[in-house]
Amino acid sequence: MPLTESGLKQPVKASAADMLKIHINPVPDDQKVETAIKHLNELGQKFRSLMLTFESCTKCGLCAENCHTYLGTRDPYNIPTNRADLLRKVWKRYFTPEGKFLGGFIGAKDLELEDIEKMFSYFYQCNECRRCAMVCPFGLDTCEVTMAGRQLLHWLGMVPKLQASVGAAMAKTGNHTGLPKMGLIDTNEFLEEEIMEETGVDIKIPVDKPNSDILYIPSSADFLLNPNTMMGAAKFFHYLGINWTMSSEIAEAGNFGLLFDQRATLRANCMRVIDEALKLGCKKIVWGECGHGWRAGKMYLPGMLDRPGRIPIVHLHDEVSYYIEQGALKLHKEVNDRPVTLHDPCNFGRACNLCDRLRVVMNASVSNFVEMTPNRERNFCCGGGSAILFDDPEMYDLRIKFSAKKAEQVRATGVDKDGNGILCAPCSICKAQLYPMVEEHKLGVEVKGLIDLVGLALYPPINK
Structure with missing residues (x-):
């Protein structure tokens, strides 16, 4: 795990070769400061919400005790307002009259290379969960600053290796794992046998x-880490006799562009979904279990459409809940008789209004x-949100610290007492984070997706 000269913990950076795969030429160190200031100006002119966050924060500190990354690390830079200050101080210095003339007297700061390194560290320690916005007395969303900071870093050629690798795999194969079409078909045949x-x-x-x-957009993790989620979706469609398909060109509900490059990667991934739906003649798109991916699909994709016609886009759990309320699903809930608690994914609760469904x-x-308490939109993040799923030792250690509040919530429910409980996580990244969290915090629960439980209740196992 490389450290900067100042001792900052950072995810492994993508190499120049990695960055070229996602069509970015890294900016040389001696040009980074000048280039960063130019891009910050562009972001400020385009996003008034970013300027509002810079201008209105009073440093009341209410966000601190409501941020799981700060609670897990007690690092003052993980207090949301302090993290935002890494960019706010630079903006004040170069783009406000008082900052230009008074500088440090009003909290402005000249940008230096070490500041950019600090941004890379702390903007990739923020899970972009947006819980701080729920408690801010002014309704400021400091996640806007993190998203802007990550976009700026991407333009400089500073992206974690994980994000760059996933972006390259998505461009090449249409999924984050790099699984080719024949691999996808073979995996599906195996799941059919299961x-x-x-x-x-x-x-x-x-x-x-x-x-x-129906065009179903799963998470590619459902073919590797979460096969019961893919099987659950297949059981649901089969039960209702729905004429559905997946696409080998876009077998990915996730959209990492939202997490590091909204200007290009986010749009390219969104439009790929629409192109495939039109090519296959589908009448509706159903999104799988991925929180940030559904946020991109629900909140961003409709406004990006430049194709004729409108194709309805719904989440899988909207579809399932609709048929439950219509009485069209005969569910054997007694099959799932183990104690179950529900983790509300941040993007479902604080962005997409999916909690009731x-x-x-x-x-x-x-x-x-x-x-779980608190729950719904007030729930705490799992600690892996926005793809903070780094495996290098010290960043992995931070991941587990970020999950301490979630572990505390699970214990408080009591579902882990007998070692037979289930922690339901209807989001692919949440599952990827919660698998090691359960092990590291020694919780007596099994992590499952919500559609996993639906599949079991629709078609109970023969030997149950």
Whole structure:
């Protein structure tokens, strides 16, 4: 785990070769300061919300005790307002009259290379969960600053290796894991066999089927880390007799462009979804279990459309809850009789208003649901949000510290006492974070997706 000269903990940076794969030429060190100031000016002129956050924060500190990264590390730079100050001070210095003339007297600062290194460290310690915005008396969203900071760093050629690798894989294969079409088909055939062995029902997972009514966009992690989530979605579509398909060109609900390059990567990934839906003749797009990906699909994609016609875009759990309320699903909730608590993904709760729908599905699928406190939009982040899933030792240590508040919440529910509980996480990145969290914090729970539980309740295992 490399450290800067100042001792900052940082994720491993993408190399120049990695950056070229996502069409960025890294800016030389001796030009970074000048280039960063230019890009900061561009961001300020384009995003009034960013300027509002810079201008209005009074440093009241209410965000501190409501931020899981600060609670887990007690690093003062992880207090949301202090993290935002890394960019705010520079903006004051170069783009306000008082900053130009009074400088440090009013909290302005000349930008130096070490400041950019500090931004790289702390903007990639922010999970972009937006809980600080819930408690800010002015309603300021300091996540806006993190997102702007990451965009600026991307333009400088400073991106974590994980994000750059995922961006390159997405551009090449249409999914974050780099799984080619034949690998996708082979994996689906294996999952079909698993479903048959578990339930005795022949359920297919189609790929690139023309004239399908539904284009389903899964997370590519559902083929590697979370196979029961892919199987659960297949069981749901089969049960209702829906004519559906996946696409080998866009088998990815996630959109890392939201997390490091909104100006190019976010748009390219969104438009790929629309292109495939039109090519396959689909009438509706159903999004899988990915929080930030659904935020991109729901909040950004409709405004980016430059294709004729409008294709409805809904989340999988909106679809499931609709059919539950219509009485179209016969769910055997008694099959899921273990104690279950629900983690509300940040982007579902604080961006996409999905919390009530999650509970419709949960209450219909399990017989022993225990609410976490706080919950819904007030819930704490898992600690892996915005793709802070770094495995290098010291950053991994930070990931686990970021999850301390979540572990505390799980214990408070009591579902882990007998070692038989379930922690339901209906988001791919949340699952990836919670698997090691459960192990490191020694919690007696199994992590499952919500559609996993729906699938079990629709088609109970033969030997249950």
